[in-house]
Amino acid sequence: MLPLLIPLRYLAVAGQLATMLFVAWRLGLGIPLAPMLSVSVALLVFNVVLHLWWRRGGQGGSRLLMTQLVVDMAALTALLYLAGGPANPFVSLYLVPVAIAAVGLDLLPVLGLAVLSALLYTGLMRWHVPLPTVHGRDFELHIVGMWINFLLTVTIMAVVLGRFMATVKRQRRALAEARERALRDESVLALGTLAAGTAHELNTPLTTMGLLLDDWQDGHAPDDEDLALMRAQLAHCRDHVRTLADLARRGDADEPLPRDADGLLRDCVDRWRLLRPSVMVSLDAGADRHAVRVDATLPQALIHLFNNAADANARSGADAAVEIASRIVEGRLCIAVCDRGDGPDALAAFARAERSAHNLGVGLMISNASIERAGGAVRQFARDGGGCITAIVLPLANDEAVAP
Incomplete structure (x- = not known):
């Protein structure tokens, strides 16, 4: 002004x-x-x-x-x-x-x-x-003065309001452009996150298949179990690449849709068991069929956190299962992933360590980005008796339970 x-x-x-x-x-x-x-x-x-x-x-x-x-x-x-x-x-x-x-x-x-x-x-x-006083002219002068005053007031208010409306229009136009840029950047970021997550998740089946091929090359004949594992890992890689290609063609990262929280958790655990068949897991799904909004990156984020818990157990030598539980707490979905590793501090130090063939070092970063994009948060706490609790909090899609 x-x-x-x-x-x-x-x-x-x-x-x-x-x-x-x-x-x-x-x-x-x-x-x-x-x-x-x-x-x-x-x-x-x-x-x-x-x-x-x-x-x-x-x-x-x-x-x-x-x-x-x-x-x-x-x-x-x-x-x-x-x-x-x-x-x-x-x-x-x-x-x-x-x-x-x-x-x-x-x-x-x-x-x-x-x-x-x-x-x-x-x-x-x-x-x-x-x-x-001016004899006989007071009222006439007053009327002329009121006319001049009216012209001045109208002119000033027209200028001020016209300038204000022009400013409002510019701000609305700038806001619309910023909103379009934000949506475009959000799509690009989501696709990038999905691509990074796909690369990180493909690392495990590709490593497994590489080990199987090394065994066969050393003269160990493949048995039916090895062949079934190879087929499962190949199907897993193919599905991930197809999903990523479909989303890239559409130019977005999939529209988040309401989904049964416990069904989502069970599907993620099943996918993870395919990747890590030797890992013990305990699942307690208790979200009472409430819904959360799920896009293509959220399941990847949960699987990455499951992998982190399994890796923490392996690093500490703990012969323990990865414990996964879900509950509704204060109107939000809470998922706890518990391990018996060396705790949050050791996990953070390991995440900063040099990348190796079995760890790309981006799993936790991808999980945080995907879950925050869904309106949630990830926190880690020390677990009684040793280990770490990774808590994932997600907003519910609505206040009503999903029909069976």
Whole structure:
């Protein structure tokens, strides 16, 4: 508002000076010209100082706007006091600062300025210097003054409101463009997360198949169990690559859809058992068939966290199952993944370690990104008796349970 108010105030001072000189010299009215000129000059000095401060990089805010409007109302009150008070046709100019405040300030300051203008107007009804009379022309001059006042008020309010609406349109346009960019970036980020997750998840079946091929190359004949494992791992890789390709062709990362929370958890555990058939797992699904919104990246995130728990058990030598449980707590789905590894600190240190053929070092990062994208969070806590509890909290899709 500062770039708009400064030129308006220059115009206001110029109008005041022109009006006072016209009334005193052309109409011959005996108004107190010297004190009225001093008020306008003081307002001009205030505006010049403000203009110089702004040119040097000063930034306006709500308090500065409020101060300016109070100064304008004080100057107007002084001029009206010296020129007839409420009988002056320009008394309705009190509406202009209130209108500008309504555009640029919150409700409470606007109400304060409205009350202030009403009090000043009321005070002028009792304390003012009467206008000198002009025989037979008082009412005619008053009507002309009201006409000029109307033109000024309409012009000022049209400029202010027009500028305000232009600003609002620019902001709406910028907001729409920012929203489109955010949606586009979200899709790109989701696809990137899905691609990174796919690469990380394919590492385990590819490593398993590599070990099987090494055994066969060393002369160990493949048995039916090895062949079945090879087929399962190949099917797993094919499904992941097909899913990623389908999403890339559509240009998004899949629309999140409501899904039974316990069904999601069981499907993720089944997929994980296919990848890690030798790992013991204990599942306690108790989400009472509530729904969560699931996209293509969320199951990957859960499987990565299952893998982290299994790896923690393996690193510590613990012959324990990965314990997975789900509950509804305070209207949100809570999934706990428990291991008997060396705890959260050791897991964080391992995640920072150099990447190896069996650990790409991105699983936890991908899981955090995917779960946060779904509106959830991941936290890790030390477990009584040793180990780590990884807690995943996800918002529910709605407040009602999913029908069986």
